[in-house]
Amino acid sequence: MRRITVIALNTFRENLRDKILYNLLFFALLLMGGSVLLADLTIMEHRRIVTDMGLATMNLVGVIIAAFVGIGLVGKEIERRTVYTILARPITRTQFIIGKYLGLVLTLLVNVTVMLAVFIVTLWMYRTPFHAALFQAVGLIFIELLLVTAIALFFSTFSTTTLSAIMTLGFYVIGHLTTDLKGLGENSQNAAVQSVVTWLYYLCPNLDVLNVKGQASANGIVDMSYVAVASMYGLLYAALLLTAACAVFRHRDF
């Protein structure tokens, strides 16, 4: 456990050195500037616009970090050949992968926390009351980021950085489309199409179930049991991908 912590903290420090937190400045400018600009253009619903802008930006910035930093976690170590010095120590490959993952999760946690703080300040500036639904939405956004990081890390254990990026973004898009895909499959008359679509639906990650941004902007509290099951789903899927990533990485030759 101590070894995993050391790798995680090193990954976190490395992310900080890579100036990843500069994105927070970008986020703050985009959120505050965008909200001020857009809110003045609308009738009545400026509160809704500020809430939607904040949640969408937070989600987008987080996904970009999770995907693009996630694919470099292992690839960069191999390219720089630093992986040899790490694995020459009494650290197993599984500990290395889990440590790397937790390091990025820590970076994302800091990011999301600061973004949430900026978001709350913006809401306060617009005198927009914030409800528990908002925190539920942010919580599920964080679960989504954990899942996207696991997808990126999984692909990076056996593929190049560019291919991993393409596949991660592909999975992200598919993840938001599986519900629609299932709907289309159910309308199909062909039994084979129906079964293939159903298989794909359960095989691919469903990121749409982690999206409650709509309820948050309408101040509709989501049932806590829903949030709990959705979080469990995200965590289970992420754990599955991590297990697969560890299994693949254990047999990889450099």
Added chain:
Amino acid sequence: MTMSTGIGVLRERLRVGGLIALLGVGAVGALTTLERQRPPEVRAAELSYLPKGEYIRVAALGYHQMAADLIWLEAVQHLGELKQTGAGYRWAYHAVDVVTDVDPAFAFAYQAAGTILGVWAGLPQESIAISTKGMRVYPDVWQLPLVVGYDYFYELHDVRAAARYFRMAAVLPGAPEYLGKLAARMTVEAGDPDAALEFLQRLSMQAQDERIRAGLLKRMKEVVVERDLRLLEEGVRRYRARYGALPKTLEDLAAGGIVNRIPPEPLGGSYRLNQADGTVSSTSLSERMMVHRHPGM
């Protein structure tokens, strides 16, 4: 590879495979539970609004609300314009239709678009379409059937349909007390500017948005002009019946004791008499509103 290492590798693979299978079963179980928990009305709404917004929903990935907001912003720029053209309003209606396809829970879009399209854009059918669409998602919001009732009553002169919607609005939670009485009154006076004025006055008192209130007030003034024009034309007819000729100017009506005085034109213009046919017009409005004319007029 010796027998024992072979067994070791197999055991490890079984362990990893078993763990992955266990996690997979857990994830599928959670997903199945989530499917059951997702509110059915959201899914039904998504299915019933095919197909225009559907494409945008797909393209917007998880950012439906953001996409809806951006289209709404665009639509508002056209809806908010008080001197909009019919085509502009129709385009705005289409945009609001798509907005509510992309995000069916966008309550304000139904209310604002329904009011604007019906009350001052003169597009009662579009107003009814967007308001009734809203009623399917928000069956408890009394403002929506009220707007539909207004459209039928004042714009389409369908008293029976209007009465149905007014009654529907009056019994919904939060509906103001006057609504029942107003509904009863309005349904026996279809197309009457005075009744419409009262309705618009009530509606403007409840409007929270400056621009909507401004639009309603402007519409009220137009209805006042229409009421005055009817009054003055009726005066011209009575003048002709009494004196056997058309008056030379409108002031002759006051001088001849037909009306007390010529009312001021609320939009800042003045009333003019057309001596050829005895009709009266306003310098501010280029044409009479078709909606105010009874079939017999």
